[in-house]
Amino acid sequence: MNVPVIKSEKLTKRFGDFIAANELTFEVQTGEIFGFLGANGAGKTTAMRMLCGLSIPSSGKATVAGFDIYQETEKIKKNIGYMSQKFSLYEDLTVMENIRFYAGIYGLTDAEIKEKSEQLVDRLGLHDSAKKLVRSLPLGWKQKLSFLVAIIHQPKIVFLDEPTSGVDPVARRQFWDLIYRATDQGITAFVTTHYMDESEYCNRVSIMVDGNIRALDSPANLKKHFSASSMDEVFHGLAREAKRTAEI
């Protein structure tokens, strides 16, 4: 029985008269790479915050990892991982200290922490840098490390907020390698990105415009549907209709 790892029914968030997210209805399956696209201000961040248990919806229902997003936000937080481009690791702590800290926060036992940290360092080949401050690592490595730290507790689902922004092309692809491997092991990835080629790596993609989900399907189907040769075209066709952009 395939229980969806995210199930959202008419999820809505209002800020006064302003409807940031409008009746979002969708499901995400286990092990899926789910792409979440949309212009700035389309409502992506709002939706993500609700799903992470950080913001209470105005109306609608949803479960994340089987837990209700109204009543069981603490349980949700225990079962998800989160990584954003803006912040992930503490720059003035070493690689090891960061790993140990997050592992501790996620409630891993001492034995588990030891095992996981060694695994992580191995995986990324960071033996020489394990004791160096994160500040000294190049951006690409920081992002890869952040990701692995975000899933160190084997969460059911990991939320990635523009994880590869500004990262060089080779490191970007190495990053996606890590995502693939994680989803292979059953972790679901919920990714927002501005790189259209990355949307192709997803099993399914949803495109938000003005707070609504305007499209949700596999990249191949979306291209067929919109008679587009690339996701770029699909996105531009939809985004052009947008009446509002970010009021930041």
Add this chain to the structure above:
Amino acid sequence: MKQLFSFIKKEFLHVFRDTKTLLLLFGLPVVQLTLFGFALTNEVKNAKIVVADYSKDNTTKQLTDKIEASRYFDVEKSLQSHKEIEAAFKTGKIKLAVIFPENFNHDLMHLNKAQIQIIADASDINTATTLTNYITAIVMDYQRQMMKDASIPMTITPEIRMLYNPELKGEHTFIPGIMAMIMLLVCAMMTSISIVREKELGTMEILLVSPFKPIMVIIAKFIPYLIISFFNVTSILLLSVYALDLPIKGSIFLLYSESLLFIVTALAIGLLISIQAQSQQTAMFGSLMATMLPTLLLSGFIFPVESMPLPLQVISNIVPSKWYFIIVKSIMIKGAGFSAIWKETLILGVMTLFLLIVSLKKFQIRLA
């Protein structure tokens, strides 16, 4: 629970990796303890006083010796004429004068009672009352001794006169202090924050890459705070005159001119801080440390400078607010004219010039 420990451990790591904060956390208590424990005290010691002996008899000699022997006083021997004493009071050179009138001995021998005059600078009521009490105690003590030996009771009555502040109002002391603090707050702190804000926002970059001369940026930042400070000075003076009943004895024009000088000093300090600070937080903190703290502790506002150990007294000389404090007190409360405070003005002026030159030279026309 384990999660809590994990978090606590991380917090410790952050603290120990940040040298600036560490200095503060461990250094500050030590500094404070040293300052308050050993150096700063409300106690009045080594106060500069004058003993004017117009009688010059045995009794007055003995009393003078007793006064000189006391550790509370530092007797200025050179001043004798009324005019000199008056001038010395005005500039704050002396805090108290003991005057033995001509007929002191005559009165004591023939009338069995004599008077001595004690004049105290009451612009600082704490110092004035303490010093007056010391002198009175010394006189009373001497009197007791006299009585033991003699058969007829003889009394020496001190006639006390509180100069500048006969009603012993506390406002006299703190109004000048407040003026200094507010100007430092507005000019030093706000100017430095304003300049650093441009750095933080990134707009400083654009301003630099333009034909607009960097010196103009500085002047443009100065002017609003200069004007605001003038308003502040005015409102403080209005309040003290009309609400606190504290008239301005000296020239208002002189007061404003000196305040203008001090405003420029504060602005220069603010500029210097803004050059070093990379964030508005640092600027604010730096301003507080570099201006408010020395003003509170070392300017003579709360703790008398003479009571401080010598090293601190020396340091207090480079605190600009100390000089401004003296100047304002002299003008507002003692009615002094420029001739009385020209030295202090010069010192403040030189300091300001120095600060301006250093900060203008260091003002970065580049990012690195």
Add this chain to the structure above:
Amino acid sequence: MQNSELKASVVLSGITKRYDKEKIVAVDNVSLSVSKGELFGLIGPDGAGKTSIFRILTTLLLPDGGTATVEGYDVVKDYKIIRGKVGYMPGRFSLYQDLTVEENLNFFATVFGTTIDENYDLIKDIYVQIEQFKNRRAGKLSGGMKQKLALCCALIHKPSALFLDEPTTGVDAVSRKEFWEMLKRLKQQGITIMVSTPYMDEATLCDRIALIQSGKILTVDTPPAIVKSFHGKLFAVKSEAMYKLMNDLRAYQYIRSCFAFGDYHHLLFKDDIADYTWDVLNYLKGKGHNEVEIKSVSPSIEDCFISMAEAEKIEV
């Protein structure tokens, strides 16, 4: 390859910049030149050295080595002159958040000793798009509008050279396209425009580009020339199971490199003489792949970037 020195607007010669007491080399011996009226792109990821180069050219940073000139003036000695002649848009929309659109524009016009009216025709095309918001505080504008305002403020004094540091970062895709259209139109006014961006797809919109990685220049040329100079024949492969496909291809002995590129994987064979197409198809079918498609493709700038970065073996 240098265009005639006489028409060079920006020239860098062996520019080096180090930070953190020599530990970090942000710009490593960079030499390039930009001609007058050219739309030049500096393409590279975060940390490549783009911002440092721009700051050196706008005289905000002193180089540790090498020389540079802008419009013939030396960035070190003649900085005052350069500061009057260039327009600069640093990253992060550096405008006054609590001033309105109009107030910002007025301020920058005054700082440059001009008025909005004087050069209005230069910014008209851009300004009309945000004119309706002229009384709104800059802090309350969307990313795309802030960008347009910043561009207007940088142009208001009719600079001879414009330096735009990552103007499209953090801005939505639609506004990005519009921004580049505006730049193309500006080019017609004869202004030299130097833009930095991490987005490789924006490279094709420039006259010439420099690919930069870890402080080093990989190449400087027109986008078509760079594509032409690509070493090897590029192929695109797809199947039903892309992740598995990647692993299988990387394990295949004749493959030199294989990278994901959206809905296809791009691969290079170990040699470009033989045709391995059939071999690959059979190999993949043997591995259980369905709907395999393989075709020869023309490389994109990103392909070139990866190939050059790998060749330089630059630590990433």
